[in-house]
Amino acid sequence: MKTILFCQNPYAFGILEPIMQVLKEKKHEYLWFVKEPIKEKFPFKNEPFTSNMNEVKAFKSDAIFVPGNEVPYYLRGLKVQVFHGFAGEKKGHFRIRHYFDLYLTQGPFFTRKFLELKAKHKNFDVIETGWPKIDIYGKELHKYDDYKTALLKKYQAEKIVLYAPTFSPSLTSASFLIEEFKQLSKNKDYLILVKFHDLMAEELVEAYKKLAKETANIIFEEERNIIKFLLLADIMISDTSSVVYEFLLLDKPVITFKCSSKNIQWDNSLEYTNLEEKICANLEKDLFKKQRQHIVSEYHPFNDGNSALRMVEAVESYITKNGIPEKRNLSFLRRLKIHKIFGK
Known part of the structure; x- marks a missing residue:
């Protein structure tokens, strides 16, 4: 499984690192996308990474893990929202922007709400996995x-x-x-x-x-x-x-x-x-x-330190069952927003 670890902000590094470790263990190929303004802050300089969207396109990913709000619709691969925190009260946490095929939720509070939204929008799926950033609580407390x-x-x-x-x-x-x-x-x-x-x-x-x-x-x-x-x-x-x-x-x-x-x-x-x-x-x-x-x-009822593993396995199973989307269908205005942020 070819995977992109997608970073728009520095906080994404700590969230995605446990997923990278699982991908390594499973011998999956992966590429970090790090936006140019935060490239100097990227802590894994020995890992494969790029700030060039054309290189990301050429990678032809099977899955993209995203702890931010946007991801280019034109990239190949299952677009997976992994979230950047637990603050459900913050404006926008439960806003459906239609960029994602799959939401991997942290616990029952979030799962219930996203299942309600799934029933309304009918264009994404929801699986409860836990959150990878705190896998360390279960493994290295x-x-x-x-x-x-x-x-x-x-x-x-x-x-x-x-x-x-x-x-x-x-x-x-x-x-x-x-x-x-x-x-x-x-x-x-x-x-x-x-x-x-x-x-x-x-x-x-x-x-x-x-x-x-x-x-x-x-x-x-x-x-x-x-x-x-x-x-x-x-x-x-x-x-x-x-x-x-x-x-x-x-x-x-x-x-x-x-x-x-x-x-x-x-x-x-x-x-x-x-x-x-x-x-x-x-x-x-x-x-x-x-x-x-x-x-x-x-x-977050999971205390086994295996949320990153559950995420990767959920994506593997989802792709086996549903295949790999070539792109995400979006409205004109949402496509325009993506072009402004990431280019065409």
Whole structure:
């Protein structure tokens, strides 16, 4: 099976890497497509990759795995949506753009909704597989334990606090919480890791880098894949970000500020205040532990670390049964949009 791993944004690298590993094990041929503006950030330079759409066309793929919103309709192969997170409340998560033949869902919450949409549109299929980015939870949960011990010892801290807000200007807490983090940093029991989205506003990136430079127990992390920091942290601070769900699936407490989710199963504050008190209360009492189990069962019940394998096998079976589409039929306006993004 010839496969394209399709990347429009840097976050796609960590999502698609486990799929690449499965393709290697199965001895399938694969090619990364990495858009030109993010090519320098691509971490797998020894793997086959291109930014040239003509080379992607010439590859004549059987399947294309996409954790973004668009994929060229004119490329050969089954077009497979693998998603870039869990935030079902975000605008557009359940929007059908008609670019995909197959949706591989993370858990029952998402599967139910996409099956409803399948019944309405009748031009795609849905299979529940789990999400590959968190396969590490099932296979290497304790990968960074020794590193964490050394980090806490170095900074003479007791707990690691991760701050991972969304970049969305209307939803991010970053501009409102900087004074709260200054105050929190006075408590040397906490080591604070700041991990921003690639698309975070530059002025906020610079403000938090400056804070980290001036504060011994704040580290501004620039390593791209957030999974390492989710595994290291004892508690996470965020807002309306899908990374909240990634952290909850580790059965650890989360605090959000003004989260827009309609299904909040964690501590959510409507005011940008009392950060230290909230951290202390959640670490000591963990009042939302029971609610987290609901998130696990609905959003991602798989804990075997084999979601990437299920995805590849689902695509193999689908192609065996249904064949390989040469292209995707789209409306004129959607074809036009694809031409503007990727060319003809």
